[in-house]
Amino acid sequence: MKETDGALAKAARRGDRSAFAELYDRRARLIRAICFNTTDDLHSAADLTQEVFLRAYSKLDSLRDPERFSAWLTGIARQVCREWIRGRLRDRQLARPLPKEVEPVTRQHEASPHLETLQKDLAKLPERERLCLQAFYLQDLDAEQARSVVGLSKSTFYRVLAKARERLATIHRREEVKS
Amino acid sequence: MTCPDAKTWNLLSMNLLDEALARSLRQHALECQRCHAAWQEASRRHTELLETFSKTFDCDHDQRRDQLMALLPVSVPLCKEESDASRRWWPNKGEIAMTLRRHKTGWAAAALVPVVCCVLLLLLLTTGEKLAFADVLEKIRQAKTMTCDFVTTVTVEKGLLPGEPTGEPMQGTISMLFDGEKYSTLIEGEKSVKGKATKGKIRFLMLGDRGYVWVDGKVRFIDASLSGIPPATENWLNRLLEVRESPDRNLGEKEINGRRAAGFEIVGWKLGLGARPTEGNPTPNDSDIRLRVWVDLEQNLPIRLEIKQKQVMPRQSRVVTIDQQWDNIKWNVPLDPARFQPPSQEELGEEPTMKLPAIDEAAFVDGMRIWLKLEKKAKVQIDKFKKKAKDRGGELPRGMAQVFEGAAINGGYPERLDASWLTNVFSIRAALASLEKTVPEQKPVPENLSKEERQELIRSRGEEAAKASAKAGVKAATEVSPKATAIAAFYQKLANEKREPRYFGATVTPGDAEAILLQWKLDDGRYRVIRGDLKAETVDSVD
Numbered sequence: 001m002k003e004t005d006g007a008l009a010k011a012a013r014r015g016d017r018s019a020f021a022e023l024y025d026r027r028a029r030l031i032r033a034i035c036f037n038t039t040d041d042l043h044s045a046a047d048l049t050q051e052v053f054l055r056a057y058s059k060l061d062s063l064r065d066p067e068r069f070s071a072w073l074t075g076i077a078r079q080v081c082r083e084w085i086r087g088r089l090r091d092r093q094l095a096r097p098l099p100k101e102v103e104p105v106t107r108q109h110e111a112s113p114h115l116e117t118l119q120k121d122l123a124k125l126p127e128r129e130r131l132c133l134q135a136f137y138l139q140d141l142d143a144e145q146a147r148s149v150v151g152l153s154k155s156t157f158y159r160v161l162a163k164a165r166e167r168l169a170t171i172h173r174r175e176e177v178k179s
Numbered sequence: 180m181t182c183p184d185a186k187t188w189n190l191l192s193m194n195l196l197d198e199a200l201a202r203s204l205r206q207h208a209l210e211c212q213r214c215h216a217a218w219q220e221a222s223r224r225h226t227e228l229l230e231t232f233s234k235t236f237d238c239d240h241d242q243r244r245d246q247l248m249a250l251l252p253v254s255v256p257l258c259k260e261e262s263d264a265s266r267r268w269w270p271n272k273g274e275i276a277m278t279l280r281r282h283k284t285g286w287a288a289a290a291l292v293p294v295v296c297c298v299l300l301l302l303l304l305t306t307g308e309k310l311a312f313a314d315v316l317e318k319i320r321q322a323k324t325m326t327c328d329f330v331t332t333v334t335v336e337k338g339l340l341p342g343e344p345t346g347e348p349m350q351g352t353i354s355m356l357f358d359g360e361k362y363s364t365l366i367e368g369e370k371s372v373k374g375k376a377t378k379g380k381i382r383f384l385m386l387g388d389r390g391y392v393w394v395d396g397k398v399r400f401i402d403a404s405l406s407g408i409p410p411a412t413e414n415w416l417n418r419l420l421e422v423r424e425s426p427d428r429n430l431g432e433k434e435i436n437g438r439r440a441a442g443f444e445i446v447g448w449k450l451g452l453g454a455r456p457t458e459g460n461p462t463p464n465d466s467d468i469r470l471r472v473w474v475d476l477e478q479n480l481p482i483r484l485e486i487k488q489k490q491v492m493p494r495q496s497r498v499v500t501i502d503q504q505w506d507n508i509k510w511n512v513p514l515d516p517a518r519f520q521p522p523s524q525e526e527l528g529e530e531p532t533m534k535l536p537a538i539d540e541a542a543f544v545d546g547m548r549i550w551l552k553l554e555k556k557a558k559v560q561i562d563k564f565k566k567k568a569k570d571r572g573g574e575l576p577r578g579m580a581q582v583f584e585g586a587a588i589n590g591g592y593p594e595r596l597d598a599s600w601l602t603n604v605f606s607i608r609a610a611l612a613s614l615e616k617t618v619p620e621q622k623p624v625p626e627n628l629s630k631e632e633r634q635e636l637i638r639s640r641g642e643e644a645a646k647a648s649a650k651a652g653v654k655a656a657t658e659v660s661p662k663a664t665a666i667a668a669f670y671q672k673l674a675n676e677k678r679e680p681r682y683f684g685a686t687v688t689p690g691d692a693e694a695i696l697l698q699w700k701l702d703d704g705r706y707r708v709i710r711g712d713l714k715a716e717t718v719d720s721v722d
Contacts, residue, residue, distance in 0.1 A: 014446075015427065017248060024244050029236040036236070046238040050247050057251050118231045136193070137232040143195055158195055162186035165193075169185070169224065 005145075006067035013060045024053055027070055030138040030149070031077045037127060037134075038081040048084055052077045070139070070149045121171045129164035136161060182214050183207075185221070192221040312426055312443055315474050315481065318510075322480070325355040327508040329366075337498040338581065351381070353505065354514055363519045384519065391522055398522050430471065435483055436507060440473040480510045490599045538672050542665035543697065544713050549662050550593060551689055553605065556612035557586050586611055592696060592711075594685040598667035605663035610652030673699045687711045695721065 003011075003019075005026070011019035031052050036045035056076050063072055122130060128150075135146035147157040183204060190196050191204050208215045329352070335345040351368030366383040382393035391398055430442030446469045473483040486503040561583050568575045575583070585607045587594070593601060622640075624633050673680035678699040687694040691711030698708045698721050709715045 017251065020251070021244055021248055024247060025240070028240060028244070029233065032236040032238055033232070042235070042238055045236075046243060049238075050243065050250070053247055054250060118227060119235060122231070133228065134232065137228055138236060141194065141229075143193075158190060161193065161195070162189045165189035165221070165224065166185050168228075169220075 004067065005069040006065075009060065009063060009066035009069045012057070013063070013066075020053075020057060023069065026140075027073055028053065030070070030135060031073060033134040033138055034074060034077045034131070035081055035084075037130065038084060040123075044084070048077075048080050052080050055080065068148065070145055071151065074149050117172075117175070121168055121175065124171050125164055125167060129160055129167060132157060132160045133164050133168075182211060185217060188214070188217045188221040189225075191218065192225040315443075315472070315479055318478075318480050322510045323357055324512055324514045325353075325357075325508060325510050326512055326514065327353050327484075327505040329353050329368075329503065329505050332502045334500045334502070335498075336500055349381075354518065356514060356516070356519055365518055384521065386519065386521055393522075398527055426472075430473075432476070433473075435473050438482060439476045440482055441476055443472045443474070445470045445472070478510070480508075482506075482508050484508065538665060538668045540669070540707070540709070540715055542662075543669040544709060544715065546662040546666035547592060547696070547713055549659060550605070550608075550666075553608035553612050553659065554586075554588060554590070556615060557608040558588050560611045560614045561586065561588065582607060582611075589685055591689055592684050592687055593666070596667050596670045596682055596684070598664055598671075601663040601667050602660050605659045606656035609655035609659040613651040613655040614648060670697070 003022075005023065008019040008023050012023065028049055031049045032042075032045045035048040035052070036042060039045045039048065052073065056073055059076070063069065065072075122133070125133070131150055132146070132152070135149045136143060139145045139149065143154075143157065143161075147154055150157065152160065187196075187204065191201055194201075196204070204218075208218045328350070330348050330350045332346060332348045339345055349368050351366060354365045354367075356363040362385070364383075364385040366381075368381040368383070384391045384393075426443035426445045428444040428446075430444055432439060432441050434440070468489075469485075469487045471483075471485040472481050473485075474480065475482045484503075484505040486501075486505075488501045488503075490499045490501070564579065564583070565575060574580075585603065587604045593604070595601070624636055628636065670680055670682060678701075680697065680699040681695075682697050683695060687696045688711055692714065694711040695708045696711055696713070698706050701707055701717065706718050706721045707715060708718055708721060
């Protein structure tokens with residue numbers, strides 16, 4: 001039986017690094033997606049995700065309700081993204097390399113043309129709809145978890161999710177007609 | 180059925196609809212070609228999205244996880260209540276990374292050098308701490324004898340019963356002989372009652388799995404059934420020796436009884452004999468424990484142990500704090516073996532031996548059955564009282580409501596397996612269940628009595644009923660306590676034997692033949708599982 005995020009977060013707080021690794025396995029993809037919404041670049045999104053988890057680890061003691069780990073982590077991700085935007089604006093630079101100790105290991109994502117098209121379509125969705133889709137599809141299709149991450153009521157979340165799917169299909173059809 | 184819109188098919192493909200609605204939609208799709216195509220399209224799109232998301236954001240996930248784990252600070256993140264006292268003052272890697280990213284490369288390089296030095300220094304210090312503590316444990320293992328003074332204070336912080344003593348220290352001496360396999364422990368205590376010490380009144384001798392208690396110089400109780408549960412004193416040393424990993428905190432150095440000592444602190448599950456918390460058993464063995472060990476820097480052996488244990492009864496109805504301090508600990512001093520002799524047969528006389536059930540799988544299952552049975556009976560009684568209160572238009576008296584809370588009625592298995600919690604809940608449930616037999620039918624009061632006589636009759640009947648209920652309640656609670664102990668002790672035994680026990684407690688529905696309630700590893704690498712229907716089997720894997 002799978003342990004809950006709360007149990008893992010508590011274990012991590014007691015020093016169980018494998019529990020934190022498990023949390024990373026579960027939530028890193030969603031955090032990458034959230035960062036990707038800001039950076040529009042997978043490399044930077046992956047780097048920011050590392051920062052998000054490092055920051056989360058050092059702040060585990062301030063997590064009041066371990067069961068809300070995902071939502072709390074998403075909050076940190078948003079903060080890190082805001083800092084990233086501020087840094088980018090200040091430096092007038094689109095992307096900055098990370099220091100040597102966190103050298104990225106990511107290879108360029110090799111997606112099929114079909115998937116690339118879908119990615120482009122996803123980018124055209126309003127942020128809220130995209131976030132709902134990301135939360136749902138990257139949280140093991142667990143609607144309750146996803147809902148708590150985006151902070152919507154159950155009915156609103158379902159409505160936004162259905163709307164997002166519909167809009168995505170429309171965008172896809174329009175693009176097909178164009179091409 | 181009218182044809183549903185695209186949103187509905189999208190929700191169906193994402194499995195977000197009620198099963199009844201989903202079934203009717205699927206049925207409709209089989210009959211309507213257009214809807215079938217819409218459903219197929221939605222399902223295809225769902226699969227594509229799933230694939231896209233997982234592939235897009237995988238980003239060499241495993242490598243990145245390994246990289247992250249290597250970057251995590253070596254120290255354990257501190258728990259909230261301790262964070263103020265010793266907050267980490269150095270920045271973590273994430274903060275450093277963020278700072279460096281905001282500045283020019285030169286700054287980054289310049290900042291990196293001291294950071295790397297700090298990290299190396301910390302690594303070095305932490306490694307040293309682990310070695311020192313491991314050395315202490317090894318020296319304890321090699322010790323042949325130990326003596327110390329002890330003071331134990333039990334304070335009832337919440338839920339104090341009328342006339343119950345609280346905050347009164349018990350003090351005395353502990354002596355231990357170790358033959359390489361087991362301890363023989365002698366505790367000679369004196370209890371200070373409201374400042375008046377009554378010396379030498381209590382003597383407790385544990386010889387392996389046999390226990391003897393002398394009160395006023397006479398053997399009053401023989402306990403020959405503690406094979407699964409070491410006595411508290413020995414337990415603490417055993418628990419300490421089980422801490423294979425480094426202590427949670429280094430407390431620094433201080434002067435104790437004229438000697439220089441270094442302190443280590445261990446908290447939580449590590450003291451539960453290595454049983455990690457699991458989903459259904461968040462506090463497997465009194466996780467709210469803190470042990471501080473002060474080690475003589477010359478001998479590398481403990482000279483003081485401070486144990487603080489908080490026991491929170493169900494729903495916070497009762498909170499008890501136990502403070503123990505072992506002071507002036509001396510190791511390898513000569514002890515008179517005659518003091519560790521068991522009482523003679525004449526001295527023992529005809530005193531009864533209290534028998535606990537065996538600490539095994541059958542006892543665990545039996546205990547769980549009784550848990551469920553008692554819950555049903557207790558719930559009936561609780562509902563009766565609630566109904567009575569409601570009929571009278573009032574609420575349950577506060578004390579009564581607290582007792583009912585303590586019965587932890589949850590419609591399932593125990594949420595935790597620590598002995599004190601379980602014993603308490605079992606006792607409350609048993610006492611409530613016993614009301615079924617003891618509460619007498621209300622007889623009508625004769626009408627020819629005067630008002631005073633009627634009141635007197637009602638009062639005496641009430642007193643009689645209360646006495647009978649209390650007596651039966653105590654009897655029932657005493658009878659079921661061993662069942663609770665057996666459940667906790669079995670889990671403890673598995674943990675002690677390093678069988679990786681996992682208990683899923685309140686998350687399992689009683690009767691569920693699929694869900695695992697308790698699992699543990701067998702010698703041949705397979706697993707033994709007890710399922711929600713309390714049937715046990717051996718399986719190859721539990722994934």
